[in-house]
Amino acid sequence: MALDADLFRPGSCAMRLTHIDTLSSRSKTSLIKSIATDISATFIYIAKQAEAGNLSAIHTGPINDVIGTIKDTEVAHREALERKLARYKRVERRLRRERKWMKRELMGLTKKADAVVExxxxxxxxxxxxxxxxxxxLEFVGEKYALLKAAEQTRARNQESGEEEQIPPGHV
Incomplete structure (x- = not known):
């Protein structure tokens, strides 16, 4: 049986992507969905042929490599997300420490302000x-001054009129 050279040429899925930049958003989604369906069907058919014994691990090696790459990518992505999460947790802990410190400082300042107010x-x-x-x-001194002033004026009038000054008993 002669094999067709086109049978081994890569490309039906890849060739469909050559003008993707000219497609509308809806067409791009449809094209990618169609390619994903083709790839899924291809993997299913290869798996069935391997189960039937028509394909060995040597035959499916390139597909296994693709699957490994996908799994590695998933692991790498998950690990990157885990690193990012750990970084966020560190930042969160640092921010909590800073918030506690700020709260303590504010409480201290509030106590100091209260002490100053008191x-x-x-x-x-x-x-x-x-x-x-x-x-x-001052009121007492003012009253005393007014009494002294009044007494002085009375004395001055009495001296002018020739009357003698009479000092009440006990006020010497």
């Missing part, structure tokens, strides 16, 4: 008391 409240209260005492003292 200190100033105490100071203001003390100054208010002193001010009130000073007002009372």
């Amino acid at each position: 200190d100033w409240k105490t100071r203001v209260h003390g100054v208010s008391k002193e001010l009130e005492e000073t007002r009372r003292e």
Whole structure:
């Protein structure tokens, strides 16, 4: 039986992809789906022929290599995702530590601010008391001054009118 040279030429699936850049999005999806169906059917047919004993491991070696590449790609992709996940977890732990530190710092600053506020409240209260005492003292001094002024004016009038100064008993 003579073998057709075209039978061993690669390409029906690959050749269909040559003008994919000119296709619409819907056509691209349909083409890829068609190629995937062809590839799946090819793998199924090869597997059936291998089970029937018509193909050996030597015959299916190239297909096994493709399957291995796919599996390796999946493993590599999974490992890359796992590395990325581990990196995200490290970042998350670092951010949590930073957040805890910031919370502690904020609590410390809040306590210090509260202490300063209390200190100033105490100071203001003390100054208010002193001010009130000073007002009372000033009022007392003012009253005393007014009495002394009135007494002096009375004495001056009495001296002008010739009356003697009368000092109440006990006020010497």
